[in-house]
Amino acid sequence: MSWGVDNLPYGVFSCPGERPRVGVRYGDRVLDLAPALHDEVFAAPSLNPFMARGRTAWHDTRTLIRNKLTGDLAVTEPHLIPLEHVRLHMPFEVADYVDFYCSLEHASNIGRIFRPGSEPLQPNWRHLPVGYHGRAGTVVVSGTPVKRPSGQLGPGEFGPSRKLDIEAELGFVVGVPTEMGSPAGAFEDHVFGVTLVNDWSARDIQAWEYVPLGPFLGKSFATSVSPWVTPLEALPRLPGRPQDPEPGGYLRRQGDWGLDVHLEIVLNGEVVSRPPYSAMYWTPDQMLAHMTVNGASLRTGDLFASGTVSGPEPDQRGSLIELTWNGTEPIKLPGGETRTFLQEGDTVTIRATAGDLTLGEVSGTVG
Amino acid sequence: MSWGVDNLPYGVFSCPGERPRVGVRYGDRVLDLAPALHDEVFAAPSLNPFMARGRTAWHDTRTLIRNKLTGDLAVTEPHLIPLEHVRLHMPFEVADYVDFYCSLEHASNIGRIFRPGSEPLQPNWRHLPVGYHGRAGTVVVSGTPVKRPSGQLGPGEFGPSRKLDIEAELGFVVGVPTEMGSPAGAFEDHVFGVTLVNDWSARDIQAWEYVPLGPFLGKSFATSVSPWVTPLEALPRLPGRPQDPEPGGYLRRQGDWGLDVHLEIVLNGEVVSRPPYSAMYWTPDQMLAHMTVNGASLRTGDLFASGTVSGPEPDQRGSLIELTWNGTEPIKLPGGETRTFLQEGDTVTIRATAGDLTLGEVSGTVG
Structure with a gap:
């Protein structure tokens, strides 16, 4: 499938009335990372705090997300939000x-x-x-x-x-x-x-x-x-x-x-x-x-x-x-x-x- | 005097072991603005939040500071810190x-x-x-x-x-x-x-x-x-x-x-x-x-x-x-x-x- 587990790009999204936060695109849905991974770094309105963690964290997080999406989807399903329900924002805060x-x-x-x-x-x-x-x-x-x-x-x-x-x-x-x-x-x-x-x-x-x-x-x-x-x-x-x-x-x-x-x-x-x-x-x-x-x-x-x-x-x-x-x-x-x-x-x-x-x-x- | 009440430039300073915050230079001392003016905008480690308030606030604050420094100095004195006790920091967060x-x-x-x-x-x-x-x-x-x-x-x-x-x-x-x-x-x-x-x-x-x-x-x-x-x-x-x-x-x-x-x-x-x-x-x-x-x-x-x-x-x-x-x-x-x-x-x-x-x-x- 397009936007499958080999892809998994990061972005910042919001649902109506809610604050922007970090998600990963999977198919036609967005995985709401903060609750899915129990990690508050993804509750930020930009990718910057997560990006600052460095390469090992990037790799480990990607592995974790793939495991969630290829494992028992019943656990992850509640955190997958259809794209048509979200608004996409600037994904990171630009420094220079x-x-x-x-x-x-x-x-x-x-x-x-x-x-x-x-x-x-x-x-x-x-x-x-x-x-x-x-x-x-x-x-x-x-x-x-x-x-x-x-x-x-x-x-x-x-x-x-x-x-x-x-x-x-x-x-x-x-x-x-x-x-x-x-x-x-x-x-x-x-x-x-x-x-x-x-x-x-x-x-x-x-x-x-x-x-x-x-x-x-x-x-x-x-x-x-x-x-x-x-x-x-x-x-x-x-x-x-x-x-x-x-x-x-x-x-x-x-x-x-x-x-x-x-x-x-x-x-x-x-x-x-x-x-x-x-x-x-x-x-x-x-x-x-x-x-x-x-x-x-x-x-x-x-x-x-x-x-x-x-x-x-x-x-x-x-x-x-x-x-x-x-x-x-x-x-x-x-x-x-x-x-x-x-x-x-x-x-x-x-x-x-x-x-x-x-x-x-x-x-x-x-x- | 040099750095008198007609001058009053803003900067960001810290005392040893304390967080950087906004001050105004007066003579050889720094006026610690957050406690002196009872305004938390000056507790920030940069001038940006204060600068965002706009021209009227800039003018009114300047007037307030002049009044403090030309009025009963006994009230203001505790908030004047000798320059040799402070470290000066980058005064504002540069956007572009x-x-x-x-x-x-x-x-x-x-x-x-x-x-x-x-x-x-x-x-x-x-x-x-x-x-x-x-x-x-x-x-x-x-x-x-x-x-x-x-x-x-x-x-x-x-x-x-x-x-x-x-x-x-x-x-x-x-x-x-x-x-x-x-x-x-x-x-x-x-x-x-x-x-x-x-x-x-x-x-x-x-x-x-x-x-x-x-x-x-x-x-x-x-x-x-x-x-x-x-x-x-x-x-x-x-x-x-x-x-x-x-x-x-x-x-x-x-x-x-x-x-x-x-x-x-x-x-x-x-x-x-x-x-x-x-x-x-x-x-x-x-x-x-x-x-x-x-x-x-x-x-x-x-x-x-x-x-x-x-x-x-x-x-x-x-x-x-x-x-x-x-x-x-x-x-x-x-x-x-x-x-x-x-x-x-x-x-x-x-x-x-x-x-x-x-x-x-x-x-x-x-x-």
């Missing part, structure tokens, strides 16, 4: 939010679009996973409406963005913090799980503002995440894509952290792209190592995202700016409609699978 | 941290240093206050030691930064949040007070990493703030510096938010620069308006900093990269020592006054 730029194809496409005639990749791109800090306070859960931002679109030009876009990404959620001054240890000792991310982007605002300090208002108005955080332990892994030059030192890969995740971007019900996460150039262990090599500390709830996932094929691109080549090649939708960038009322859903698992979806409607 | 780039002279100097032969200012600089998100989790209180970061210094080159620098800034602390989708209202309705900021910077790491997404590891290892937050109400104000072109629309100035603050940078006991805040080009009301014009929400505890404060004179520059022109013109210190960038054991203190007020200091030692 970092967004990387780890797809070779995405970075190359953006380079070609923004700097035609120049070398598409910047000189540093193959030497380090380029990243920057985003706004943690506007990370919202799937389903939150996204209002089109206004801003400066050029010198003396102000108004609603005309190039509202999405970026399909994976996000990595940190459970175990570090002290300032000490780089992170093993990836799997710190990272609790994976979420789907839509990094909404206003390309016209971004293009005017981003030199020299990077994206700011073009991104900070909203970033959506999926309600379910899939434990790292559940994900099928692959060797990372070969890198040239092969990174040494702190960027040497810690294991096979290529992830066999297949994304789909759905615009108003139509699949418009199928980005393969396996095509990503920098792997998440390298992102974590880079983010902390300077001694920057981690906190429970830190979210770092991969950057747009774009594969080598045109129908594997993870943003509209790439899919429509900056609006010059509109996408055709059923019923004769076309799109360059997003219009009022458009709904974008990013969903993903990994082998037999589903990572669920992150969805948002403009307006 | 944004760093701006609001000094015309600083931006011009950096442009000349990093891009010699080109126009020093980017085309957008006079049209908007350029800013970016920094790492909230590594904002620390004055006195926290700063470890020299390691990182990539160029292609294939890794090691401790050889260009460890400081940036003297003012920081603005948000008390009253906004909803996503709605720009902020009046500056003084949201911003609680002002702190001194040292935005430690590793210039070699920054120079290699920052294109195209902005500074990341060159800044994220540490940002220090002063322990005392001066209420906005206490600060002497000036008209903002004239702007060309004069900004309209959402960037039209909301009042006289030029601040008559004089900074000093002290390196190992020697004053090496005196940056005047009145020289800043973009005023803090413009920063706030810009940061939220796209609908990005504010949270209690958001910190936005001005960017390096540099005046027009060479001895008014707010960073070592400017003061030593990227290391080509070393600073002379007493005893025949010189400095380009920071060495192990160096102590940097940024202090400031505003009229008769002191804003205290933010200090840190490398190593």
